[in-house]
Amino acid sequence: GAVVSQHPSRVICKSGTSVKIECRSLDFQATTMFWYRQFPKQSLMLMATSNEGSKATYEQGVEKDKFLINHASLTLSTLTVTSAHPEDSSFYICSARGPSASPGELFFGEGSRLTVL
Amino acid sequence: AQSVAQPEDQVNVAEGNPLTVKCTYSVSGNPYLFWYVQYPNRGLQFLLKYITGDNLVKGSYGFEAEFNKSQTSFHLKKPSALVSDSALYFCAGRESSNTGKLIFGQGTTLQVKP
Numbered sequence: 058g059a060v061v062s063q064h065p066s067r068v069i070c071k072s073g074t075s076v077k078i079e080c081r082s083l084d085f086q087a088t089t090m091f092w093y094r095q096f097p098k099q100s101l102m103l104m105a106t107s108n109e110g111s112k113a114t115y116e117q118g119v120e121k122d123k124f125l126i127n128h129a130s131l132t133l134s135t136l137t138v139t140s141a142h143p144e145d146s147s148f149y150i151c152s153a154r155g156p157s158a159s160p161g162e163l164f165f166g167e168g169s170r171l172t173v174l
Numbered sequence: 175a176q177s178v179a180q181p182e183d184q185v186n187v188a189e190g191n192p193l194t195v196k197c198t199y200s201v202s203g204n205p206y207l208f209w210y211v212q213y214p215n216r217g218l219q220f221l222l223k224y225i226t227g228d229n230l231v232k233g234s235y236g237f238e239a240e241f242n243k244s245q246t247s248f249h250l251k252k253p254s255a256l257v258s259d260s261a262l263y264f265c266a267g268r269e270s271s272n273t274g275k276l277i278f279g280q281g282t283t284l285q286v287k288p
Contacts, residue, residue, distance in 0.1 A: 063217065091275065100264065100278045101218075150217050152276075162208070163276055165217040 059085045059155050063166030070141055071174055077137045078169045080151030086131035087153035091163065092124075095148040107134040141173040176201045178267045180279035187255045187286050195250040195282045197265030206268035207248045208276065209239055211261045218264065224248060235259070255286045 060083040070076050080090055088109045093101040105126050106114040113126035123145075125137040134153075138145050148170050152163040177200045187193045199205055206225050210218040222233025229241045239250045248265060265279040 061217075098262075098281075098283070100280050103275060106275065148215070152218075162220065162223060164220070165210070167217040168215065170215060 059083075059153070059164045061087075061151065061153050061164045061166040063151055063169055065169060066167060067170045067172075069172045069174060072142055073140055075137055075139045076141055076171060077135055078149055078151075078171075080134045080136070080153070080166050082132045082153045082164075085153075085155065087134075088131060090128060090134040090151055090153045092126060092134075092136050093150045093152070095150060095168075097148075101150060104136075109134075138171065141171070143173045146171055146173045176267065176277055178265050178277050178279040180263075180265055180282045182282050183280070184283045184285060187284070189257050189286050189288050190254050193250075193252050193255040193259070193284065193286070195263050195265075195284060197248045197250065197279055198246050199248060199265075199267045200246065201267040201277070207239075207241065208266045208268075209233065209237070209248075209250050210264045210266065212264065212281075213261050221250070221263075255284075257286050257288055260284055260286045 062081045062083050064079045068076055090107040092104045094104050095101050103116050104119045107126045107128040109128045109131050115121045128134040148168050150168045152165045155162040155164055179198050208223045209221040211221055212218050221237050222231050224231045224241045232238045237252050239248055241248050263282050266276040
């Protein structure tokens with residue numbers, strides 16, 4: 058099946074620094090990727106839709122200047138948390154639309170746990 | 175508004191007993207419905223999906239789900255639960271706009287006790 062790789066799996070940073078999380082589709086091309094945020098024991102909150110070669114579409118209430126998304130190639134999308142603060146600590150998960158043979162199906166990365174000190 | 179609901183925060187089952195995790199949906203048009211499982215500090219793993227065809231869908235690890243249009247439900251089932259099935263389960267539906275965005279339920283924690 059389609060594989061989505063997310064890196065790093067865990068990152069700890071100091072308040073005020075920026076952190077980049079990568080999401081790669083390993084064996085298929087993903088024109089669209091999605092970034093989610095998950096708080097402990099809660100559901101996934103969609104942050105933005107990342108489209109290859111164009112600007113990301115952010116969900117209401119998500120600060121686009123704080124959560125920078127770049128989808129520069131058909132296999133890579135990055136999420137950069139800028140000027141991170143402790144309240145940005147969370148579990149971030151990306152997903153990619155599967156190949157055309159799997160309509161509607163999303164494949165998820167393993168997630169990245171961000172801890173801001 | 176489109177939505178997916180999982181009415182139970184937690185389901186407790188004894189090992190070997192059948193399990194059911196409930197899901198109801200409100201999605202316009204023909205729904206695409208999914209079940210995912212999440213283990214601690216991991217991403218979501220796909221279990222099964224309903225797009226069209228037979229109402230009973232069989233998926234990974236012995237799970238199955240039944241699509242019921244009249245009750246707008248898509249309950250996840252397994253005939254005999256394993257302790258290793260203990261995890262967080264998410265039901266999801268796809269928006270009819272075909273953006274690929276999934277609407278997730280709140281999640282249900284399944285606890286299987288030996």
